[in-house]
Amino acid sequence: MKNFTKYEKQYFLPPEIDLSWLKKEHPTKAPTWCSVDLRDGNQALIIPMSLEEKLEFYKMLVKIGFKEIEVGFPAASDTEFAFLRRLVEDDLIPDDVTVQVLTQAREHIIKKTFEALDGVKNAIVHVYNSTSVPQREQVFHKSKEEVKEIAVEGANLLAELTAKAGADYRFEYSPESFTGTEPEYALEVCNAVLDVWQPKPERPAIINIPVTVQLSMPHVYGMQVAYISQNLKYRDAVRLSLHPHNDRGCGVADSELGILAGAERIEGTLFGNGERTGNADIVTLAMNLFALGVDPELDFSNMPELVELYERVTRMSVHARQPYAGELVFAAFSGSHQDAIAKGMKWREEKQPKFWNVPYLYIDPKDVGREYDGDVIRINSQSGKGGVGYLLEQKFGLDLPKKMREDLSYFVKGVSDRGHKELLPEEVHELFQKEYVNVDAPVRLVDFLLRKAPDGIRAGEVHMEIEGKPVTYQARGNGRLDAISNALQENLGISYKNLTYSEHALEIGSTSRAMAYIGITAENGKVTWGAGMDTDIITASAMALVSAINRMKAGK
Numbered sequence: 001m002k003n004f005t006k007y008e009k010q011y012f013l014p015p016e017i018d019l020s021w022l023k024k025e026h027p028t029k030a031p032t033w034c035s036v037d038l039r040d041g042n043q044a045l046i047i048p049m050s051l052e053e054k055l056e057f058y059k060m061l062v063k064i065g066f067k068e069i070e071v072g073f074p075a076a077s078d079t080e081f082a083f084l085r086r087l088v089e090d091d092l093i094p095d096d097v098t099v100q101v102l103t104q105a106r107e108h109i110i111k112k113t114f115e116a117l118d119g120v121k122n123a124i125v126h127v128y129n130s131t132s133v134p135q136r137e138q139v140f141h142k143s144k145e146e147v148k149e150i151a152v153e154g155a156n157l158l159a160e161l162t163a164k165a166g167a168d169y170r171f172e173y174s175p176e177s178f179t180g181t182e183p184e185y186a187l188e189v190c191n192a193v194l195d196v197w198q199p200k201p202e203r204p205a206i207i208n209i210p211v212t213v214q215l216s217m218p219h220v221y222g223m224q225v226a227y228i229s230q231n232l233k234y235r236d237a238v239r240l241s242l243h244p245h246n247d248r249g250c251g252v253a254d255s256e257l258g259i260l261a262g263a264e265r266i267e268g269t270l271f272g273n274g275e276r277t278g279n280a281d282i283v284t285l286a287m288n289l290f291a292l293g294v295d296p297e298l299d300f301s302n303m304p305e306l307v308e309l310y311e312r313v314t315r316m317s318v319h320a321r322q323p324y325a326g327e328l329v330f331a332a333f334s335g336s337h338q339d340a341i342a343k344g345m346k347w348r349e350e351k352q353p354k355f356w357n358v359p360y361l362y363i364d365p366k367d368v369g370r371e372y373d374g375d376v377i378r379i380n381s382q383s384g385k386g387g388v389g390y391l392l393e394q395k396f397g398l399d400l401p402k403k404m405r406e407d408l409s410y411f412v413k414g415v416s417d418r419g420h421k422e423l424l425p426e427e428v429h430e431l432f433q434k435e436y437v438n439v440d441a442p443v444r445l446v447d448f449l450l451r452k453a454p455d456g457i458r459a460g461e462v463h464m465e466i467e468g469k470p471v472t473y474q475a476r477g478n479g480r481l482d483a484i485s486n487a488l489q490e491n492l493g494i495s496y497k498n499l500t501y502s503e504h505a506l507e508i509g510s511t512s513r514a515m516a517y518i519g520i521t522a523e524n525g526k527v528t529w530g531a532g533m534d535t536d537i538i539t540a541s542a543m544a545l546v547s548a549i550n551r552m553k554a555g556k
Contacts, residue, residue: 010134011216014183014227021226021261022219030289030297032239032265033282034068035061038083039102041273042072045314053313054083055092060309062097065298068124070100070267074116075109081116088119100124100172105154114161117169124206125162126172127154131189132180132212148189151175155196171197172206174243179215183224191233199237206265207232211244211254218250222257229262241265244280246272251280256288270310271318271325287324291363300324303368330365331378333422338387341376345390379412379423388412388428395425398432401502401517404529408432435556436531439547442467443492448542450480458483466492481541488549496520496552499545500527503537516544520552528552 038058042048049057061069071087072080084101087093099120103113105127117123129150130139136147155173162169173193175186190207199205209225221244229240240263244254255266272281283306286296300306303325307318320328332338337360344358356364365376372394379388389405392398400408412431416423423431443466450460459476462484473491477483481501489495500519505512514537519529530547534540 012182017223018226024260026292027259034267035066036070036267037269039070039072041269044275057313068098073102075112084116098122102126105129105150110157123169124172125169128174128176130177131175132177135177151189152192155193174208174210177212178209179211183227187231194233199234201237204237204239206239206241208241214247218253218257221254222261225258226261239264243267246277252284255280284323330376333378342390379428391425396429397506399504407529438543439550445546450483462487480538484542514540516540518544518548520548
């Protein structure tokens, strides 16, 4: 790409640079969150939400815990105006929720906005005008003083109309296109607005520093925010807010550095929806705090439900790799990852149940409404024994021996590879049952009767079907399984050694079933595995042995 030389630095460093805020590791409390999904997010949709869809989205935002919600630009469209009136007339604004409306610093737009606010108890009126060099020179053709006067006139009108309405509305001002504005000039405009409003700690004003277009790396924005924070008038009566867009893909980073630099409030959207490349993603920001042990004061414990509603009413999609919310963000297909996760989960359960520190899983998926067996361990041709074994154990209660897990994983990977698809947990379980459990052809165990002699030897009969024909074998051995094994080797003309055996109860209760796993080693050293399931553990063991023999005869 040869045209890079036409791009110059479009941002301005503050006249005073303070980096002391960078020494903080992370915030110790959540900022005030203001959702702008219903305005900024909605105006970015190809098909804006209908009034009913906006109502459903709004109710979800209240349920999640947002205390400040920007409900629209009521002077911009009839739908936005009608939506706010619907909230008022249907008494849908809880006492602890403040609705925010946006207006340009233009008289007729501000007056229309106040008409929409009639009857609202708690409101923030957010006024803005653009202050950047390109906007001043190219769009408005106005001087710095003239642009500042627009902001001051808007601030005065807000104060006058609020007093006339007898309301107690709070005010917010944004120097739009801040990132292309000289920070000292943006500060001058903000302080001029504050001089009009004369905010007090009991009724603070909001100064919002928008990243209307990202023009710098996040640390530069942090320095700009720190400069504004340290030099604002009435600082104890001002809540410093951020509204980062995402042109450089740094909306979350800008927000996090801006909070460290002194901001106390974030305007953003769920999943980062918004104009161009979107806004700061509040889900990611809040969950990042959560994962650092800080209460985000928002409830994302049912992420699948939230994603479903969001995608339905916005007609947008949440990417499969979207942090915390995407379908695949907890999924591990790699065998080594699956093995580490399985071991980590077991270690945590046994050693450290109160704290989360599991390999490859930044947070506990259950905290956002996801499940381990379907969301974390995912099976395809890249999967390993750890993942397959963990999935069968967690979802179906099957505790396979380590070597059998490895054998099964190769079989499952082969099926996935040939089918070029992921296998669901139920499909893996079905493959295991069909391939390993109670395999009864060509040899089928019918029954056995073994008595214990005074010397401890077990002896009796083993009733079998060989390719459908009934036969009875005499059996003798140190135990019942040994006796059956001896009888089968002697009469079937087969030979194996190093019989490996394990068992466990599959269910608890009088009708519980038992699982048995047996591995037999052929003369050439190849190990073949089989499994048996029955209400009687000895019968399950015998069936596991027969399963292994049948699989060995089939060359598996």
